[in-house]
Amino acid sequence: MEYTLNKNTAKAKNYKPLVWALTLAINGLIIFAFFLPNKESFKNYSFSYLPLLNAVMNGSTFIFLLLALYAIKQKNIKRHRNFIFAAFVCTSVFLLSYLLYHFTTPSTKFGGQGAIRYVYYLILITHIALAIITVPLALISIGRGLNMEVALHKKITRWTMPIWLYVSLTGVVVYLLISPYYGK
Template sequence: METIIQTPSGKNYRPLIWTLTLAINGLIALAFFLPNIEILKQYDFSFLPKLNAILNSLTFISLIVALVAVKQKNIKRHRNFVLLALFWTSLFLVSYLLYHFSTPSTSFGGQGITKVIYLFILLTHIVLAAIIVPLALISIGRGLNMEVSKHKKIVRWTMPIWLYVSLTGVIVYLMISPYYS
């Protein structure tokens, strides 16, 4: 049976959540499989990977503050910092898509165990980044609707995955940054 994220007031975030999930993950996939957009090639977006790492760092910090706030039962601060994390993540997604629609991919130049570690971190980051989109949106929707028990059940997965994705985004940047041209 399918559960619906809805309150008595009628707020149903499910269509928005799944539309955003498909749009975000679809655009990210297209950024890697389509050729770069010609009109964007005239601009220098070489600063965006560093900006992306900063935005991932801000997401990570916001999530840690949100986690501490909820442990202290400060729900207002928790909500505000989760929404701030969503804001940083949204800016990251715009920046990430702009970079990858305009700039050829950079290959990791390391070898041996360093390359194995990099590829493991990158692969887990990619898979979990796709998964975190609906998880984060469902968690936020349930929180906004004050569906506390459902919210608590899903955030047990959402928070550690979102933290992992934001942290490994920074690690991937630090590992590949020497190879940007």
């Protein structure tokens, strides 16, 4: 299939300032949410359903990314783009839900013992570290794709896709491992 530019994408836009502003803002908000001192003012509200929603959004992101990968292997750019947008929407809903939960609710401590504790923390640490870099990678990848900068898009998505898949899948795994300890 031939890659073509239409009149709306003929002029590439510079997404770099937006990508870095969003990256800093999102990661800053996440860090701030964990250290917000007055979470007690929300004790009359129950946000206990949000971790499950977060896991569902992460799982949906994972599925949409796999479908996007399959679509591009079939050279179906339109379907690929639609699945990427669906993954991005799920990730955005996850992010909003995640921030709401952590702005209002004290952190849950993992209660597992023995080998599972080491497995949990290994998955959690790699999940967090890679989630931090997924934000700019995904935004840059999407920007390059929208601009039909195919060579640059392919170059970065070789990194973005597997990392974003890992982060979305391990988000579900982290939820499954810690869910027995919510509310304790």
